[in-house]
Amino acid sequence: MSVLLSNWSKHAHAVPASYVLQQEKRPKNLNAVCKSIPVIDLGQLGGPDRADVLQQIMKACQDFGIFQVINHGVSEELMEDTMSLFKEFFDMPAEEKAEYYSEDRTKTFRLYTSGLNYNKDDVNFWKDSVRHLCHPLEDYVQSWPEKPARYREVVGAYAVEVRKLSMRILDLICEGLGIKVGYFGNEISKVQGFIVNHYPPCPDPSLVLGIGGHCDPNLLTLLQQDVHGLQIFKDGQWAGVEPLPHAFVINVCNQLEVVSNGKLKSAEHRAVTNTSVARTSLVTFISPSMECVIEPAKAIASESSPPLFRSYQYKEFHEIFMDKAQPKNTAVESLKLRV
Numbered sequence: 001m002s003v004l005l006s007n008w009s010k011h012a013h014a015v016p017a018s019y020v021l022q023q024e025k026r027p028k029n030l031n032a033v034c035k036s037i038p039v040i041d042l043g044q045l046g047g048p049d050r051a052d053v054l055q056q057i058m059k060a061c062q063d064f065g066i067f068q069v070i071n072h073g074v075s076e077e078l079m080e081d082t083m084s085l086f087k088e089f090f091d092m093p094a095e096e097k098a099e100y101y102s103e104d105r106t107k108t109f110r111l112y113t114s115g116l117n118y119n120k121d122d123v124n125f126w127k128d129s130v131r132h133l134c135h136p137l138e139d140y141v142q143s144w145p146e147k148p149a150r151y152r153e154v155v156g157a158y159a160v161e162v163r164k165l166s167m168r169i170l171d172l173i174c175e176g177l178g179i180k181v182g183y184f185g186n187e188i189s190k191v192q193g194f195i196v197n198h199y200p201p202c203p204d205p206s207l208v209l210g211i212g213g214h215c216d217p218n219l220l221t222l223l224q225q226d227v228h229g230l231q232i233f234k235d236g237q238w239a240g241v242e243p244l245p246h247a248f249v250i251n252v253c254n255q256l257e258v259v260s261n262g263k264l265k266s267a268e269h270r271a272v273t274n275t276s277v278a279r280t281s282l283v284t285f286i287s288p289s290m291e292c293v294i295e296p297a298k299a300i301a302s303e304s305s306p307p308l309f310r311s312y313q314y315k316e317f318h319e320i321f322m323d324k325a326q327p328k329n330t331a332v333e334s335l336k337l338r339v
């Protein structure tokens with residue numbers, strides 16, 4: 001499996017041509033940090049400042065489409081354990097990883113490299129990824145790796161905890177939007193995908209991207225990182241989302257933008273690389289089932305604020321999103337009603 005970066009990149013002294021971006025697409029300001037991204041303390045929700053916390057969440061979803069949460073209830077030990085398990089996974093010998101590698105996108109578990117398809121990507125991205133489904137656990141755990149030995153145990157516990165946090169955040173968003181608490185507790189959040197991205201050190205980070213700019217197509221994304229590299233596009237420039245120990249980065253995604261009738265915005269983001277340390281990000285995607293019908297919530301769209309989007313099945317959106325001809329951050333635009 002020599003295509004996996006985690007197998008060959010430590011011996012590379014230069015970036016191979018297939019990874020080098022066109023001049024105008026190369027990342028600048030690799031180390032810039034956006035200090036104004038809100039960091040919200042969910043520990044305050046039980047106290048007198050509850051309304052203030054709710055307001056911080058809503059403001060962050062409107063102004064940034066991204067925020068970080070601390071004191072969120074997922075155990076720090078479990079977060080550390082899961083992160084180290086994946087560092088171990090990508091450090092396994094090439095022969096052991098080979099049994100998990102696949103270019104078949106229909107597989108429920110997959111280890112792959114670059115973007116959608118290593119051989120077909122216009123330019124390769126500087127990352128390897130693991131991807132699988134998580135919910136309900138008993139349906140998927142058998143398809144997960146048996147190496148490292150604790151994979152199923154650790155990732156299983158992590159998936160359950162992160163799901164609880166996701167549903168809690170979605171309920172807070174319901175409250176903030178003034179829609180029924182529990183609105184997201186059905187088909188719209190049924191699928192829980194997990195992608196672990198691994199970005200090895202790169203000989204020249206100014207020539208490559210770890211993942212290109214995009215908005216996530218799903219409902220809500222929760223990301224754990226411990227090394228700088230995630231950036232958002234804000235006010236005409238790219239800047240980093242500071243890695244905070246034990247925090248989750250929460251992303252408003254395209255479906256939340258539609259349900260909120262455009263009140264909440266999804267953040268365009270990407271990842272850059274560095275020369276010295278491997279960066280691993282653990283990304284949980286809460287998504288609708290393919291059959292789920294998505295539309296602006298009735299309680300939000302009204303006569304005074306007519307629906308901006310037509311209703312559609314998630315599979316329709318997904319097809320548009322996956323269509324390479326369509327720039328990714330405009331998928332949601334194509335479902336806009338002309339009002």
Ligand code: OGA
Nearest residue numbers: 195197230270271281283
């Ligand atoms: C993603 C993503 C960013 C990162 O997987 O959708 O945006 O830091 N990842 O890995």
Ligand code: NI
Nearest residue numbers: 214215216269
């Ligand atoms: Ni993303």
